[in-house]
Amino acid sequence: MAEIITAKVLRYDPSTDDAPWFQDFQVEWVEDPSGIMTALQVLHAINYDQEQIGYDYCCRSGLCGRCSMLIDGKAALACWTPMTPGDHTFEPLPKFPVVKDLIVDRSRAYERFIEANTSIQTVNPIVNLPDIDYNLYWNTLERLNMCRECMCCYSVCPKLQDKGSNWKDFSGPGALMAIAQRYLDTEDEADRLAQAVYSGLFICDQCGECNKVCPSYIAIVDIIAQMQEDATTRGLQPSGTAEFM
C-alpha cells in the first residue's frame, strides 16, 4: 500500500467562517526518483483532486516567494519544502491577516519595502553600468537581489511579535536588507546608513531567527551587524527609543 501524507490544513474564509478550523486531508505519497515530494505538491493534490483550498503559488522552484506559509510550525516556501510520509500541518504565515486559508495579506511588510526605496539615488542618472567588486557582487549583492519578498523573516522576528512589538519603529529584516543593498553597492549616493538607523537598525539584537527561514540564504544578521558597527563608528547609535511618538 502506498504511503500517505496526512495534511492538517488550517482553513478560514473570513466571509463564511466564524473562526479558523483544521481540516485533515489524506494525500498519497508520490514516488519520484529524487525521493522528494514538496509541500506544494501536497497542496496541489488536495486542491485539484479533493477540494478547493486557498493557497498562493507561482514559480514552483523557490523563486517567486508567493507560497510562503507555516509548514509544521516553520515559516517556509511550500515549493521549497520537502515532505516525508506522515502528519504535517499547514498554517498561514502569522502576523498577517488571512485572506483565505493559507493566503495572507502581506501588505504591512511590503509597505516597508516601498518605504525603503530601493531605487538607486544618484545625482546624475546612471549612464554606464560601473564595475563592482566581484566578491561583493556574487556573495552579497546578488543574494540581496534574490530576496523573494516572501516575508518569512517578518513572521519570525521576535521584535515584531505581539509582546513588545516594534512595528512602529522597526522596518523589519527584509526592508533593512533593501536598505543594505543600497548601502553596500557602489552607485548609491544617499546616506543609506543613516536611513537604516532611522528604520530601526539598532532594534535588532541579532538573534538570528530570520537567517534560519530566509529561502534565499541572505546573511541578514551578518549584514545588520556590519551596519550596526559602521553606524556606531559614525556616532549614529541612538541612546534609546521613545516610549510613544
Added chain:
Amino acid sequence: MSEVSRRDFLKSAGLVGVGAAVAGLAGCGSNTTSSNGSSEDASAVPYPVGVHEADVLVIGGGIAGCTAARRAMAKGASVIVVDKGLWGHSGTSGINWGHDTETNEWSDDDGSGTIAFWCMCHDGMPDQTFALALCQAVHKARPDATTEQVGSILERTPDNHPASLNAVAPFNGDHGCFPRYFAQSVKRLGAEIHDRTNILDVLLDEGGNVAGAVGLNLKTGEASVFRAKTVVMAMGSFAWISGWNGMSPYTIAGPENTGDGHRILIQKGLAMRDMEQEPFDNVQWTPIGIRQGMGSTGGAITNHTLLLNKNKERITTRIDTPPEGRYYGNAELMRLCVKTILDGDATENGGFYVDARNFADPTNNRYYRRCGENQMRALGYEMPDYVEVVPEQWETAGRPFNYSTTAETEIPGLFYAASGQGSWFGMAFFGAYGTGFMAGEGAADKAAELSAASAIPWDQVNGILGDAYSLLDAEPENGIRSTIVFRKIQEAYWSGLGPIRNEEGINATLAELDRIESEDIPKMFVPSKSKQMNSDWLRAIEAKSLITCARGVAQAALIRKETRGAHCRTDYPALDNVNWLKNTKVQLVDNAWVSEVVDIDDSIISKEILATIIPDFGIDITVKPN
C-alpha cells in the same frame, strides 16, 4: 450584451426587480454619473460596483505593464494598474528569477542597426515597420541602465565588469533583472494599484473607442469598473494552457498566464499575428515538484555544448557551426530538440540531458550557477552531473496583427505591450520592455489629447458581470468542477499543439475542444459559492480564454504548412524561405474563424536578403550527432 440577453440573465439569476435596490451601492463612487446615448446608467446594474478613473489604465504588472505605467506617469498621466496576481510577483515576470536582459542602448545608431539582427533571429517574420520603432524605443528607453537605477544589480564578471561591458553593439545581453523593483517603483510613483483583480473585458464606447475595463476583485468578489482615456493591455501570455505534467501545466510561466488579453482581442474581432508560435524550453524532470527551468543552458545563453541526447552526445552538432559570433536562439534549439525526439534519441522521460558538471562556474549565467547549491540546501537533493530535462512551454508570441508604431491596436485608445515576437529567439525582455515603453508613451500622449474619458457603457458592464457571476451561481446536473474542465482544455491543447504538431493532431485537438465546449462547459460548476479568493470560480472564468486561445493557435498552426520559429510540423518538416516568408493571420468574424497567410512586411530588409541570413533548417536535419 444586448438588452434582451441582459433581461434573460436577470431572470435566470432570479434578480429581476432586485437590481434597482442593490444598484444604489454603485452610486457610492464619484464617477458613476449616467452616460449618454444608449448606455444605461449605473442604477441598472444589479451588482455593487466600485468605479475608478485615471488618464491611463494599465492591465498587467509585469515588465511590460510596469514599464508602460512608469512611462505614462513620467509623461504626466495619472495611472491605474490592475494585476491578476500578487503585486510584483504575478505571472511570468513575477517569478523574479533574475531575467536576462537584451538592449541596444549603447549602440551608435538609434536602433536602425539592430533590426537586421532582430529579423534574422526571428526567422524573418517581424513586421519590419513596427520592429524598427521597437528597436528605436529600446535605444531611447535604456533598459539596462534603468533596470539598475530602479534597483536590480545586473551580473558582474569575475574581473568586476558588467556582463554587458556597456558594449557598443546592435544587441547586448546581461542577466539579473528582477521585475519586483519595477513594481516597487510603480507603487512609489503613485500609481493606483489594484492587484488580485481579474480583468473580465475591455469596455468600448459607441464609436468603438476604448472606455476602460471591468474586473473582479478576487479577494472579495466585488466588481470594479476602471474608466480611462486610454488603456494599455499588458496581460502576458497564455502559456498556462500547456498540458499537465502531474502537478501543474507543462509551462515555465505563471498561473496568471491564461490568455485573458488574447481572448479579449480575439472576441473584439481583431486579427492576430503568428499565433502558432509557441516557444518551448526545457526543465529539470526531477524532483518533480520543482521542475527548475534550465534548458537554455544547453543552447542560447552561455554556450551550446551543454544540451545532450540520451547517449550524452551534443544535439547541436546536428547542424553546421552556426554563423560566426552568434549563438543559437531558443527557437532554433527547440527545433533541434524536436528533431532529437523524433529520431528516438530522447531520454526515458522524453527529453534530454544537461551537462551540469560546471554549472557553478563563474562564466555561466548567474541563474544556473546556484541551482545545485540551492537544491542541496533547501531540499537535500544532490543534483547529478547530467540533469534530465524535458520540454516545457515558456511563452506565447501571438499578438494583434495590426499594430501601430506607437503600439496602438485597431481599437482606438487600446495599446498593447508584450514580449511578443521577441520571445521565440529568447529575447522576451527586449520585446516586453520596448513595447511597454512605446505603449506607455503612446497611451499618455493620446490621453493628453482627450478632454475626458468616454462614458461608462453600463449595458456592457452589466452583461460582462452577469456572465461572470452566473458562472459562480450555476448548479448544473451532473456538474463537472471547473478545475477539471480547465485541465481537460490543457490536455487537449497539449495533445495536438504541443511542441510536435501535424494536421491530424491539430484537428483532433479542435475536435476535443468542440466536445468540451458542447458537453463539458454547460456542466461546468464551482462547488464553493464563496466570493472570497475562489480559485475555482477564477478557473471557470478563464476556461473561455483558454479555449479561445487554443482555437486561435490551431487555426494558425494549420495554415503554416512548414516548420519555422517555434512551430514544428512533422508533415512539413522543412523551413522554406522561398515560399514561406509570411505571417499567419487569424480572426474571429461573426463567430467563425477566418485565416490566411500574408507576405511579410519587408520594407526595410528585403526577402531576398533575409533568405540569405536566416538559419535554414527546420526539423529535417539529417546530420547525426558525433
